[in-house]
Structures are given as C-alpha cells and as structure tokens.
Amino acid sequence: MNKDALLGLWQAGVAAVGGSTAVETALKTHAIARPDRIVAVGKAAAAMAAPAAARWPDVPCLIVTKYDHIDGVPTHAEVIEAAHPVPDDASLKAGRAMQKAIADCGPETHLLVLVSGGASALAEVPAEGLDLAGLRDETNALLASGADIGAMNVHRTGRSQIKGGKLLAGFGGAQVTTLALSDVEGDALATIGSGIGDAPDERSFDFTAHIVASNAIARAAVAKASPVPIRTNAETLYDNVTTLAPRIAEQLKGAQPGLHILGGEPVVHLPENPGKGGRNMALALTLAREIAGTQGLRILVAGTDGTDGPTDGAGAIVDGSTWTPDGQTALDTANAYPWLAARDALVITGPTGTNVMDLLIAHKT
Structure with missing residues (x-):
C-alpha cells in the first residue's frame, strides 16, 4: 500500500x-x-x-477556537481565536467571554455547549494569584514533562476558574446540553477540555451530555475503508514515545500481513530548547529507526485534528527505507519536522474540523 492509499484511509477515519x-x-x-x-x-x-x-440562525453563538481554524464559521457568530497548546492573551479574553455568555443566560434558557479538544489552552480564567506568565510557564513545564492528558487536566482544573464544571456553575438557566468530541482515553466528559463543558455536582438546572465522536469511531471507519484484512484495531497509544515505538515495531515486524490500526495519544519528554515537531512526528521518526531495513512495512502516524504540536503538519509516513543515522540528532533535539520534511515524509492536511486524538495506520505485506 503506497503513501497515498494510507493517507486515504486516515482521511476516511477523520471524515467519520x-x-x-x-x-x-x-x-x-x-x-x-x-x-x-x-x-x-x-x-x-x-x-x-x-x-x-x-x-x-437567530440564536446568539460564541465560538472560541485555535488561530486559523475558522473555516465554515457561521457569519453571525462572535469568534475569538486563541493559542494552543500554550495559552495567550486571547485565551484569557475567550475565558472571560465564555463566563459572560453563561452568566447572561436568563432563568428559563437552554444553553447548547459544543466542546472539542484544545479547549484547555484556548479559553482560560486563571485562579486567583496566577497571571498569564505563570500560566504559560506551568503549561510549558507540563508539556515538556511527558505527563499524560489526565495528569495535565487535573493540574489545569485546580488552577482555573472555568474548568472542572466551574464554568457552568455560573449558569442560572433551566437546561444545558453538551455535545463533545472526545480527545481523551475513556471518553470522559470531565477530562475533555479539562471538564470545561461538564456541570458541577450541585446545580439547579437539567444537564444532558453526549459524546458525539471518538477515536473508536474513527478507527472503525478506517477498518471499513480498508481493502486488506484488519489484523489489529486497538486504542493503545498511551505511553512515552521512547517506550511505545520499540514495542509497536516489534509487534508489527512479527505480525500477519494486513492492516494494523492503533489510536490514542502518546507523550514525549522535551529537551530544554526543543526544535520543531510534535508527538506524532517523534513517534513516526522513532518507528522509522526501529523498522530500518524492514521490507513491506509502511506506517502513518498523524493527529486527527490536522496539527501535531506547534506546527502545520499532522504527522508523518515512514517505512524501512526512511531512517538514516542523522535522524538520532533530530530525535534528541525534538526537531523531527525538518528532518522528515527533507525526506518528503510529512503529512500536511491543514485543520480537519475534528479532534479525536491520533491514529497510527500500518500496512504490512
């Protein structure tokens, strides 16, 4: 299966x-x-x-999203673009705007909340005593530490006035409906966006929530679109890249011919002055090292949101011929993007309009 075919399967998963x-x-x-x-x-x-x-079309609509993620935005909506994964001034503006929108809802109102991954950075009202500089420092430290999303969201919730059900604590209306795209293991609303669309335990309004898209749905769509037998379909990409890549490579090299689909969200430890890249690029490059010289095995690793770290790429496609020894320097310096770009291995799609973690799709002949 060539690169275009693998990318087509990934796109089928994202479209679903x-x-x-x-x-x-x-x-x-x-x-x-x-x-x-x-x-x-x-x-x-x-x-x-x-x-x-x-x-x-007559209902007031506030949209808070990442810079350059506004394709198809409703013309009458109020839109605030902010930074991800590290918040900026616009993130604080967005957090305050969300607080005001919720507080302005009257006693009999119905509020529709739509939540997807990235909300933790895009909208924030820091806890008392924490300013933007401190918030950015804490976020950078968390990102560099290799902490998983659960640990990061516990920390974020404790340092926020709008996470973990606190935003909706300010709602004085009758009903809230939350629809969420899951970018977390277990699809827990309390973890998606650090619980920004979740309701507090003590509330005076009716609350209903639905998870409307998930990694499992994306993987099922990839499997349905595959022209070859499915040998693996699992949500197991939950470990540090340096541990995950050798394990996956060993499994794939010994696996049956066919398609292998994995989902989840790996983590990386970053050096003090990281280069350009993201977790998917780091995983792809490490996998390239682990399968170097292997014939008949090609692997795609990409984020379903179309972005991997602070780059315009979603991930990469590698095979047994991709690796050369100078790739180790790119790994050590967290600078996978330019190394992969020089070998025409990057996956660049632009924003996809979804976010259900990452997909790894491997074809073995």
Missing part, C-alpha cells in the same frame, strides 16, 4: 468524526430542542457550531 457531521447527527438523533445560546470551544469549534447555527 468530522465536527459538523457529528453535531448534525446528534441534533437529529437526540432531538435536541432549540437553544437560547450556543457556546462552542476547541479546535473543532467552528465545524461543530456550523450545523447548529444553520438550524437556528
């Missing part, structure tokens, strides 16, 4: 969990009533808001 498609389906499936206010936050916020805004 598109934010617009997922929300449109949920609105019909769950017979969601007309809201009085729509608030969407995350990398897929614009795509998620589009079908709701089209159905109810």
Whole structure:
C-alpha cells in the first residue's frame, strides 16, 4: 500500500468524526430542542457550531477556537481565536467571554455547549494569584514533562476558574446540553477540555451530555475503508514515545500481513530548547529507526485534528527505507519536522474540523 492509499484511509477515519457531521447527527438523533445560546470551544469549534447555527440562525453563538481554524464559521457568530497548546492573551479574553455568555443566560434558557479538544489552552480564567506568565510557564513545564492528558487536566482544573464544571456553575438557566468530541482515553466528559463543558455536582438546572465522536469511531471507519484484512484495531497509544515505538515495531515486524490500526495519544519528554515537531512526528521518526531495513512495512502516524504540536503538519509516513543515522540528532533535539520534511515524509492536511486524538495506520505485506 503506497503513501497515498494510507493517507486515504486516515482521511476516511477523520471524515467519520468530522465536527459538523457529528453535531448534525446528534441534533437529529437526540432531538435536541432549540437553544437560547450556543457556546462552542476547541479546535473543532467552528465545524461543530456550523450545523447548529444553520438550524437556528437567530440564536446568539460564541465560538472560541485555535488561530486559523475558522473555516465554515457561521457569519453571525462572535469568534475569538486563541493559542494552543500554550495559552495567550486571547485565551484569557475567550475565558472571560465564555463566563459572560453563561452568566447572561436568563432563568428559563437552554444553553447548547459544543466542546472539542484544545479547549484547555484556548479559553482560560486563571485562579486567583496566577497571571498569564505563570500560566504559560506551568503549561510549558507540563508539556515538556511527558505527563499524560489526565495528569495535565487535573493540574489545569485546580488552577482555573472555568474548568472542572466551574464554568457552568455560573449558569442560572433551566437546561444545558453538551455535545463533545472526545480527545481523551475513556471518553470522559470531565477530562475533555479539562471538564470545561461538564456541570458541577450541585446545580439547579437539567444537564444532558453526549459524546458525539471518538477515536473508536474513527478507527472503525478506517477498518471499513480498508481493502486488506484488519489484523489489529486497538486504542493503545498511551505511553512515552521512547517506550511505545520499540514495542509497536516489534509487534508489527512479527505480525500477519494486513492492516494494523492503533489510536490514542502518546507523550514525549522535551529537551530544554526543543526544535520543531510534535508527538506524532517523534513517534513516526522513532518507528522509522526501529523498522530500518524492514521490507513491506509502511506506517502513518498523524493527529486527527490536522496539527501535531506547534506546527502545520499532522504527522508523518515512514517505512524501512526512511531512517538514516542523522535522524538520532533530530530525535534528541525534538526537531523531527525538518528532518522528515527533507525526506518528503510529512503529512500536511491543514485543520480537519475534528479532534479525536491520533491514529497510527500500518500496512504490512
């Protein structure tokens, strides 16, 4: 299977969990009533808001998303673009705007909240005593530490006035409906976006939540589109890249011919002054080293949101001929992007309108 065929399978998986498609389906499936206010936050916020805004064009809509992730944004919506994965001034503006939107809802109102991954950085109101500089320092330290998303979100929730159900604690209306794209293991609403769309335990309003897209749905779509037998379909990409890559490579080299699909979100430890890259590029490059010289094995690793770390790439495609010894320097300095780019191995798709963690798709002949 050539590179284009592998990328086509990845795109089939991404299309199945598109934010617009997922929300449109949920609105019909769950017979969601007309809201009085729509608030969407995350990398897929614009795509998620589009079908709701089209159905109810007179309903006020606030969208908070990552810079350059506004394709298809409703014309009447208020849009705030902010930074990810490290928050900036716009993230604080977005957090305050979300607080105000929730607080302005009247006693009988219905609020529709649309949440996708990335919300933790894109919108924030720091806890008392924590300013933007401190928030950025803490975020950078967490990212460099290799902490998993669960540990990061526990920390973020404790340092925020809007995470972990605190945002909706300010809602004085009658009903909240949350629709979420899951970018976390276990698809827990309390973890997606650090619980920014979750409700507090003590509340005076009716609360309903639905997970409308997940990594499992994306992997199922890849499997359905595959022209070759599926040998593996599992959500196991939950470890440090340096541990994960040798394990995956060993399994693939000894596996049956066919397609192997893995999902999840690996982590990386970053050096003091990291270069350009992300966790998917780091995993792909490490896998290239581990399968060097292996015939008949090609591997794609890419983030379903179309971005990997602070780059314009989603990941990379490697095979047994990709690795050369100078790749180790790129790994040691967290500078996989230029190394992979020089070998035409990068996957660059632009924003996809979804975010359900990462996909690894390997074809073995």
